[in-house]
Amino acid sequence: MAASGATNDEMMDIGGAELDNNKNEKMFTLKKWNAVAMWSWDVECDTCAICRVQVMDACLRCQGDGNRQAGGKQPECVVVWGECNHSFHHCCMSQWTQQNKRCPLCQKEWSIQRMGK
Amino acid sequence: MRMRECIFPIYKLRCSLSSHLILLSSLELGNMNQLSSKMATISGSYPKGGQDKPQISFEDQWPKMQPTIVKLLRQESVNRPEWQDMFYSVHQVCLWDEKAAAKIYKALQENIAEFIGQAQQRVLAHSEDQALLKAYISEWRKFFDQCSYLPKPFIQVEVSLNNHPSNNSVGKKHRGDDSNVRKLMLDSWNNQIFMNIKQRLQASAMKLVRAERNGEAFDSQLVIGVRESYVNLCSDPEDKLKIYRDNFEKSYIEATESFYQVKATQYLQDNGVQNYMRYAFSKLKEEETRAKKYLEPASGSIQALMDCCVGVLVTAFKDQILAECPGMIKDNETEKLQLVFKLMDRVPDGIGSMLNDLEDHIKTAGLDDMKLWADVITQDSEKYVERLLELFRRFSSIVSSAFCDDPRFLTSRDKAYKLVVNDTSVFRLDLPTGRQGPAVKTQPESRCPELLANYCDLLLRKTPLSKRLTSDDIEARLRDVLLVLKYVQNKDVFMRYHKAHLTRRLILDASADSEKEENMVEWLREVGMPADYVNKLARMFQDIKVSEDLNSQFKEQYRLAKGPIGDSINIKILNAGAWARGSERISVSLPLELEDYIPEVEEFYRRKHNGRKLQWYHHMANGTITFSNSVGRFDLDVTTFQMAVLFAWNQRPKDKISYENLRLATELPDPELRKTLWSLVAFPKVKRQLLMYSPEVQSPKEFAENSTFWVNQEFTVIKNGRPQKRGKISLIGRLQLSTERSREEDNEGIVQLRILRVQEAIIKILKMRKRISNAQLQVELVDILKNMFLPSKKMIKEQIEWLIENKYMKRDEADINSFIYMA
Numbered sequence A: 001m002a003a004s005g006a007t008n009d010e011m012m013d014i015g016g017a018e019l020d021n022n023k024n025e026k027m028f029t030l031k032k033w034n035a036v037a038m039w040s041w042d043v044e045c046d047t048c049a050i051c052r053v054q055v056m057d058a059c060l061r062c063q064g065d066g067n068r069q070a071g072g073k074q075p076e077c078v079v080v081w082g083e084c085n086h087s088f089h090h091c092c093m094s095q096w097t098q099q100n101k102r103c104p105l106c107q108k109e110w111s112i113q114r115m116g117k
Numbered sequence B: 001m002r003m004r005e006c007i008f009p010i011y012k013l014r015c016s017l018s019s020h021l022i023l024l025s026s027l028e029l030g031n032m033n034q035l036s037s038k039m040a041t042i043s044g045s046y047p048k049g050g051q052d053k054p055q056i057s058f059e060d061q062w063p064k065m066q067p068t069i070v071k072l073l074r075q076e077s078v079n080r081p082e083w084q085d086m087f088y089s090v091h092q093v094c095l096w097d098e099k100a101a102a103k104i105y106k107a108l109q110e111n112i113a114e115f116i117g118q119a120q121q122r123v124l125a126h127s128e129d130q131a132l133l134k135a136y137i138s139e140w141r142k143f144f145d146q147c148s149y150l151p152k153p154f155i156q157v158e159v160s161l162n163n164h165p166s167n168n169s170v171g172k173k174h175r176g177d178d179s180n181v182r183k184l185m186l187d188s189w190n191n192q193i194f195m196n197i198k199q200r201l202q203a204s205a206m207k208l209v210r211a212e213r214n215g216e217a218f219d220s221q222l223v224i225g226v227r228e229s230y231v232n233l234c235s236d237p238e239d240k241l242k243i244y245r246d247n248f249e250k251s252y253i254e255a256t257e258s259f260y261q262v263k264a265t266q267y268l269q270d271n272g273v274q275n276y277m278r279y280a281f282s283k284l285k286e287e288e289t290r291a292k293k294y295l296e297p298a299s300g301s302i303q304a305l306m307d308c309c310v311g312v313l314v315t316a317f318k319d320q321i322l323a324e325c326p327g328m329i330k331d332n333e334t335e336k337l338q339l340v341f342k343l344m345d346r347v348p349d350g351i352g353s354m355l356n357d358l359e360d361h362i363k364t365a366g367l368d369d370m371k372l373w374a375d376v377i378t379q380d381s382e383k384y385v386e387r388l389l390e391l392f393r394r395f396s397s398i399v400s401s402a403f404c405d406d407p408r409f410l411t412s413r414d415k416a417y418k419l420v421v422n423d424t425s426v427f428r429l430d431l432p433t434g435r436q437g438p439a440v441k442t443q444p445e446s447r448c449p450e451l452l453a454n455y456c457d458l459l460l461r462k463t464p465l466s467k468r469l470t471s472d473d474i475e476a477r478l479r480d481v482l483l484v485l486k487y488v489q490n491k492d493v494f495m496r497y498h499k500a501h502l503t504r505r506l507i508l509d510a511s512a513d514s515e516k517e518e519n520m521v522e523w524l525r526e527v528g529m530p531a532d533y534v535n536k537l538a539r540m541f542q543d544i545k546v547s548e549d550l551n552s553q554f555k556e557q558y559r560l561a562k563g564p565i566g567d568s569i570n571i572k573i574l575n576a577g578a579w580a581r582g583s584e585r586i587s588v589s590l591p592l593e594l595e596d597y598i599p600e601v602e603e604f605y606r607r608k609h610n611g612r613k614l615q616w617y618h619h620m621a622n623g624t625i626t627f628s629n630s631v632g633r634f635d636l637d638v639t640t641f642q643m644a645v646l647f648a649w650n651q652r653p654k655d656k657i658s659y660e661n662l663r664l665a666t667e668l669p670d671p672e673l674r675k676t677l678w679s680l681v682a683f684p685k686v687k688r689q690l691l692m693y694s695p696e697v698q699s700p701k702e703f704a705e706n707s708t709f710w711v712n713q714e715f716t717v718i719k720n721g722r723p724q725k726r727g728k729i730s731l732i733g734r735l736q737l738s739t740e741r742s743r744e745e746d747n748e749g750i751v752q753l754r755i756l757r758v759q760e761a762i763i764k765i766l767k768m769r770k771r772i773s774n775a776q777l778q779v780e781l782v783d784i785l786k787n788m789f790l791p792s793k794k795m796i797k798e799q800i801e802w803l804i805e806n807k808y809m810k811r812d813e814a815d816i817n818s819f820i821y822m823a
């Protein structure tokens, strides 16, 4: 390693530090990590087939309610999965099942497999 | 008691108590009625139509009445008995002699004519103007006074005349000003004296006005008196000002016009345009004051005269005056400009060319200024915004001090300033035009919105600038940005950059003031930024709060399970819909120390939520590491990518590691690795870099596979020129969140979004209209989109074609230039 112009003392210091590193700790140690992740609904299709809005966004009706509230606050608008594995906004599907008990995509009888949370 | 004394108090009350007069006369009349019925009883026979010669005839009575009439006309004293006799005689004669009314009327006419003839002679005896006017006015005033008294005793005559079948058209209005006798008096005056001398009267009056214009003093009451006589003379109830208007007003206006036709031209020749403007302005004021004195108020005369004055003083020299305007604007001569403005504002279509001059000036001066400062402002968004604001203030101050913030000039300022803001000659942002990736052809746009967003970032982030400024200063500057933003055409570009900066600030916890951040969102809403853009920002703030709660829950659990090591991790788990739609993720091989956390976090999250999947965004993550070398120990703020690179040396601290091996160790994509390494070997303003490398290169692109890197064992933090043994430094810089391809993608993203917006808007319009012409569609489209961007003709055309192809709409078969919505 080039250490031109360095005094003997400094060279010795380097040696000392080296020794410490090897004995006690690594050269770089982690102090803090700020991790970032994004969540999204675990769905096969990004768009809700009923309202045509992406499932990550609130459904049309909830967006309307949100806009009407001061500051555009969005209420919780979750996703629901059927046994057929198709998914929709829970709000949209609740409306839909009042008219029709079948999945709008595959026409199988609609029964809820799980609910987003 | 003398009649004079009787009339006098009534005369004084004439204006306010005219009804009193009528009351008095009917009272007198009441007495007369009693009297006459007494007489009728005495004489034993009441007159019925078709009887012999009347017992009381006109011929008998007239000689008794006539002297009083003459006295009244001459304004000589009439005593009470004489005055009462008049009523009595008139009443009697009309009662007994059915032809008496007409006879009285005719006799009155003769007497009035004779009197007027005498008056005329007295007036015309004067040849000097002022004396003539004085004499006329005095005669007229006397006569006019009598017009109110003389008719009183003849009310009976009026009644008889008006009841006569041939006179029905006159109707029953026989009282006061509309009385026949009064009309007779005024008409006689008009025909006999006025018609003969009105030319001389007018000429004399106008001579006096002219003398006043030339600075000579005279008794203005003379002119006012003449005008009053003209006004009062008219007996036409439909148009009481007819005589005044046709004669006095006309000659006043003509005299004024011919006076200034000569004077104005002369003044302009002798004193030049700029002095002339002052002259014209002061004369307009002067003439207005004079007109208020000499012309009849509420007759429209003053307006007519001022129109004439504007014509002769201003409109006649419009071109010469307007020619001064561009130079004055350039030299900021606001006082003179205000004069031009005030003059031209009175001329029909006077300020049109001034508006053009102002617009030209703003365009030229604005762009020249931008070009002059191009070197500085293209590098420094703060300087750029300062220049823009300086220009805005300069132009606004002209509009305010020279044009009194007249809305027309404000509109011109806005129009021209908008051109400066959106100009592409100094800065341009090249946007790809096509839908397929970065196309060859580009459509340049102003970089203004990007620079504005950068400036906002400087104010809202923890920066030297935001630390230097007070909270109020920052708010004022943010408001300034919003002011300029109003003029920006491609607001969507601003919002995109603003959102990117905000994302960065929130994820790095780099906001200077979180309250101001949220205020800014509301201000953007207030200035009319599209709601869906603003709502997205608001959603990010809500989401970051949700994430903060989650983080504290996680840390609590983690601390319970693993002890204090839990303090070394923070998690942000964000809603992908709000933050990162479509954004690129970069894979990296994490150091083991970090890798260990991943399943812990995922397990924690899985227990809290249902149906959600997590994706790690390591290019947004960062942390602090401690670095020990021979000099000391240092805390380094680094990105996760920097961490991944640096941790490669933990196994072999002294080694030189090749670029290739670092890539194998980190699994970072080539461009990211280059950029990350460059940030560690050549971090701006750092005197001793953390990594050393060989061979020397000028840019990250030049690193070769076998370039080698090693840790600088002499790295230290330099403070006040001296190396430190301990210290903290951030090496994150502007790295985070912006991936190599991000800039290009940002611009492409903007274009993609615009295409989508255009399609949406077209569908929206068609849905409403069902059928629409191409021209109308373009207009409505621009209107819908104007708060975001200005769609190019080409883009609209392409999207229409795409929508037709995909059967959202079709061309009207009957009219190729119209479209029909297809549900």
Ligand SMILES: [Zn+2]
Pocket (backbone or CB within 6 Å): A048, A049, A050, A051, A052, A053, A059, A060, A088, A089, A092
């Ligand atoms: Zn839905």
Ligand SMILES: [Zn+2]
Pocket (backbone or CB within 6 Å): A058, A059, A060, A061, A062, A063, A076, A077, A078, A089, A091, A092
């Ligand atoms: Zn909903």
Ligand SMILES: [Zn+2]
Pocket (backbone or CB within 6 Å): A082, A084, A085, A086, A103, A104, A105, A106, A107, A108
């Ligand atoms: Zn299904």
